[in-house]
Amino acid sequence: MIDYKLHIPGPVNVSSGAYQALKTPVMGHRSPDFVDLYNKCQPLLQKLFQTEDPVFLCTSSAWGAMEGAVRNLTKKKTLCCTCGAFSDKWIDVVQRCDKEVDALSVEWGKHIDPNALDEKLSSGEYDLVTLVHNETSCGMMNPLEDIMKVLAKYPDVLSVVDTVSSFSVVPIQKDLLGIDVLLTGSQKALALPPGLALLSVSERAFERAKTIKGRGYYFDFLEFLKNHEKGMTPSTPVIPLIHGLLYTLESIFEEGVENRFQRHEQLNNQVHQWIDSKGFELLPEKKFASKSLSCVKNNLEMDVAGFVKALREEKKLAIDGGYGKIKGKTFRISNMGNEDNQSIEFLLNQMDDIIHRFLPS
Numbered sequence: 001m002i003d004y005k006l007h008i009p010g011p012v013n014v015s016s017g018a019y020q021a022l023k024t025p026v027m028g029h030r031s032p033d034f035v036d037l038y039n040k041c042q043p044l045l046q047k048l049f050q051t052e053d054p055v056f057l058c059t060s061s062a063w064g065a066m067e068g069a070v071r072n073l074t075k076k077k078t079l080c081c082t083c084g085a086f087s088d089k090w091i092d093v094v095q096r097c098d099k100e101v102d103a104l105s106v107e108w109g110k111h112i113d114p115n116a117l118d119e120k121l122s123s124g125e126y127d128l129v130t131l132v133h134n135e136t137s138c139g140m141m142n143p144l145e146d147i148m149k150v151l152a153k154y155p156d157v158l159s160v161v162d163t164v165s166s167f168s169v170v171p172i173q174k175d176l177l178g179i180d181v182l183l184t185g186s187q188k189a190l191a192l193p194p195g196l197a198l199l200s201v202s203e204r205a206f207e208r209a210k211t212i213k214g215r216g217y218y219f220d221f222l223e224f225l226k227n228h229e230k231g232m233t234p235s236t237p238v239i240p241l242i243h244g245l246l247y248t249l250e251s252i253f254e255e256g257v258e259n260r261f262q263r264h265e266q267l268n269n270q271v272h273q274w275i276d277s278k279g280f281e282l283l284p285e286k287k288f289a290s291k292s293l294s295c296v297k298n299n300l301e302m303d304v305a306g307f308v309k310a311l312r313e314e315k316k317l318a319i320d321g322g323y324g325k326i327k328g329k330t331f332r333i334s335n336m337g338n339e340d341n342q343s344i345e346f347l348l349n350q351m352d353d354i355i356h357r358f359l360p361s
């Protein structure tokens with residue numbers, strides 16, 4: 001039994017309203033009721049994605065859509081911008097699709113330098129770039145606008161941008177920035193249970209897909225488009241999560257998108273103040289710090305594992321003790337989803353209560 005609240009950077013805490021929506025009785029996925037549900041979600045999704053392109057609902061975690069983008073869009077060579085665990089993994093995914101790949105790599109926690117990207121792309125070797133907007137493993141948010149300005153110089157190079165932990169946290173203007181595939185998942189910034197990926201695909205990406213062999217079936221963008229035109233998905237989707245999605249979208253617009261952005265910024269600052277007050281530092285440069293989570297450098301040599309365990313067992317709150325190779329050297333606190341001033345203040349107070357036991361005396 002889960003008796004603690006999630007403040008890890010995904011999956012995050014699901015609201016009772018969203019859980020309630022998940023209980024809506026299942027209907028046939030070729031029925032008018034489903035088409036109605038799909039068509040209700042679509043304009044809200046397009047507004048949130050800031051796009052006129054379709055937004056597809058894909059029953060998989062985000063990696064399904066990420067792998068799908070690779071299978072649909074690259075013929076020559078992919079350039080993966082890597083700056084942490086999720087962006088690193090994309091190299092492996094491209095290789096496993098039997099496609100050619102290079103990396104533009106920076107140290108974990110550092111951002112992708114638009115000039116370095118420009119230099120790489122000027123070789124003319126690449127037809128696809130992958131970018132993780134908000135590198136969740138390091139709490140680092142890439143300078144998306146500047147990166148997209150570079151991509152605009154290379155019309156033959158398509159872009160796939162992963163916004164799994166930043167979507168609906170900060171404004172991301174898909175069409176204006178010229179992003180070809182913008183994708184996210186249900187269980188992080190959208191605060192739904194896992195199992196649904198959302199992706200919006202540009203016209204030129206569809207044109208490219210038409211020329212690519214071996215797109216497979218499950219993630220074929222053209223198959224998605226064909227079904228989308230009927231208000232449907234290619235195969236039976238995770239219908240309860242789509243009910244949850246509609247509920248979440250309506251809540252987002254009820255709060256107001258700008259208010260939601262501001263709330264996240266404010267909560268993120270609240271956590272940063274706590275970090276400063278303890279004498280901790282952020283892993284990334286402050287300018288590139290994520291707005292949806294904080295990745296804290298363990299510069300005080302705290303017993304991170306002990307702290308995380310005590311917080312969960314005694315205070316019933318789960319934070320994360322660091323990802324992959326920076327486990328223990330960092331810890332992460334999420335402010336994604338439905339958190340508010342009170343819930344973040346409560347978390348910070350509870351951490352204050354016990355932290356002294358895990359700091360060197």
Ligand SMILES: *Cc1c(COP(=O)(O)O)cnc(C)c1O
Pocket residue numbers: 010061062063064086132134135136137162163164165185188194
């Ligand atoms: C969590 C995460 C993923 C992976 O998502 P899955 O839903 O596990 O496939 C990919 N990218 C980023 C930035 C993430 O935070």
